Amino acid sequence: MRGEMLRDLSEQYVAHIEELPEGSSKKFTLIWNGQPLEGFVVNHRGSFYAYVNRCCHIPMPMDWFENQFLSEDGRFIICATHGATYDPATGECVAGPCPGEYLERLPLRVMEGTIFAVCPTLTPP
Numbered sequence: 001m002r003g004e005m006l007r008d009l010s011e012q013y014v015a016h017i018e019e020l021p022e023g024s025s026k027k028f029t030l031i032w033n034g035q036p037l038e039g040f041v042v043n044h045r046g047s048f049y050a051y052v053n054r055c056c057h058i059p060m061p062m063d064w065f066e067n068q069f070l071s072e073d074g075r076f077i078i079c080a081t082h083g084a085t086y087d088p089a090t091g092e093c094v095a096g097p098c099p100g101e102y103l104e105r106l107p108l109r110v111m112e113g114t115i116f117a118v119c120p121t122l123t124p125p
């Protein structure tokens with residue numbers, strides 16, 4: 001129902017690891033503080049990292065194409081709006097309009113080939 005608080009989940013299913021080969025990414029939604037919070041996970045060099053889908057430059061989603069966050073060569077996360085370029089392993093902006101700022105990290109838990117995102121401890125959006 002509109003305006004109704006959603007129930008927080010302590011963790012949310014994201015994907016099976018086979019769905020996310022190296023160099024791929026996928027969006028998911030957590031329910032946190034009663035509100036949907038969109039995040040994304042990337043497979044960078046065989047390791048998984050997840051962040052809130054909100055650019056450090058202007059707080060807006062970073063993907064142009066559904067589930068696509070990485071540069072063509074897979075080395076960086078790129079914001080589609082003004083090209084802020086982030087290190088996938090740390091979330092640090094390394095080029096573009098907000099150098100030195102960090103994406104908000106979302107903890108992940110991988111169990112038996114399944115990736116779960118864990119509710120964050122960051123301040124409300």
Ligand code: FES
Nearest residue numbers: 055057079082084
């Ligand atoms: S909103 Fe992401 S670079 Fe400007």
